[in-house]
Amino acid sequence: MIKHIIARLGVLAVVLFGVSLLTFFYTSLSPVDAAQALAVRRYTRPTEEQVTQVRQELGLDQPLIKQYTGWLTKAVKGDFGNSYNTGKPIIDELSASMRPTLKLAAMALLFTALLSIPPGVLSAARKGGFADKSIYLFGIVCMSVPNYWIGFMLMLALAVNIPLFSIMGAENWKDFVLPALAIAIPTAAANIRVFRSSLLDGYNSDFVMYARARGISERKIAGMVSRYALPPLVTLLGQSFGFTIAGSAMIEFVFSIPGVGSMLVTALSSRDTVTINACVLVIAVIFVAVNFLAEIVNTLLDPKAHSKERAYDT
């Protein structure tokens, strides 16, 4: 198994390298000229010379390959340069804004797990029954609404009409309950279906028939089947953690959380390409790392299945 993990680490390195390349070239692809944007901010109406000067200062006059290697060698050490917008080191702002986002994502992950497992078990156990059908319908409704709107609805219900929570702020854990719930509801709705079908798969397999023949209690069988059905769910949960961070901008906007999503949106609207690169790279690295972690958990859960389980295969 250790050999397997080492092999996967090798693939991971290749993927991460590709990610850094993609991140860098996505921003270079855009028609936006960062030097022009900064020159406009600095001199309001810049002359050609001033733009060229800014371009040299930022190193944007060099060939793309050279820019990329320079950026990557620094980024590996955690130095993303200074923001074009504020002039301060990006890493400081990034680590400050990462904290609330990670807290939010962790809580959302917890809620997602809590909201996907019991309904999934219930609808698999009562297949075709009333509970199954209502969970199915409710799930489709929850899948069809944007999480930021759920955020607003939760805010209206539990912060405005019944003032249990505050409508903004990111100080203590309680402030993260509503935003995390808003993220968890649509994600869990999608997970329930996958978990249900892998549970049903488990119930239909031979080992359950054998266990029943031996007279093992249904409760124990449910435990066995859950273990069998867990790996796809672990993959999905790992993926949803990364998706939460990537899509946190809207929820952060609703609940005024100063996280990495809002940092990225600000950077996007001011064409601050170095900050954009830094945010995208860090989020992508977290996404890849968490997916890798989920894979390892799955290997531990079921050492036999070395094949790569993927959410879109189910």
Next chain:
Amino acid sequence: MIHKILRKPQAILGLLMMLTVFAVMLFAPALAPNDPEKINIMQKFAEPSEQYPLGTDDMGRCIASRLIYGARVSMSIALPTIAAIAVISVLLATVCAYAGGIVDKLFVIISDIFMALPPFLVAMTLVGLFESKALSIVISIAAAMWVWNAQVVRTYVIREKQKPYIITCRMSGCSELRIIIKHIIPNIFPHLLVLYSTGLSGVIIMISGFAFLGLGLETGTAEWGAMLVNANKLVFSHPELIVYPGLCILFAAAGFNLFGEALRDICDPKEG
């Protein structure tokens, strides 16, 4: 197939909801009581009346008309997007599955790299970097989503390709191109319909998200997500203005999801 769809109530419900959205999109000018863009500061937050069935917003614009035109804006971006994704993913997947060998391996590696970036992040970054145009949203979402769809289609094609009837076709002298066009694509078509129908609802939600963040569309566009931009300020005073656009997104997205999921149950009866 059509027979089975017509016997499933949720499929019919989904289909009706889809048709409603298409109808609203096509006949928006006839349905809307007012001009959705017309600003009338004198009529700020007007109560629902005969002229303004749902009242007006913070700029005095007719909410009902903006919601109706919202269907047009959303769908006119979402449909080309999903069409672009469909063309790219089907083409790539069939090429890979048929070329096999090194081409296919290369595709798997490249798609692993592309899939290491969360699609929403890629789309948001690209939308934010391009100019504010509908076309840039289409390109950005397609650039972010193609790989996820191509992967799924590739498994469908490979699975179908291994079936015995394809070998029979080949033995009876069909050309590979003919097999792909006449046999493989029609046979995986229901699966593709599931994929793109549920995908469309995801795209609708994504577009509304960008509009909500103020990325990609001109400010003041009558789009459902864009109508929520000022929602933070309205939470206490006019909560109904937050509720309406969300319900529209729910209606549109749920239609495609219901239809897609019902179709999935028909395609794979085992799971249902």
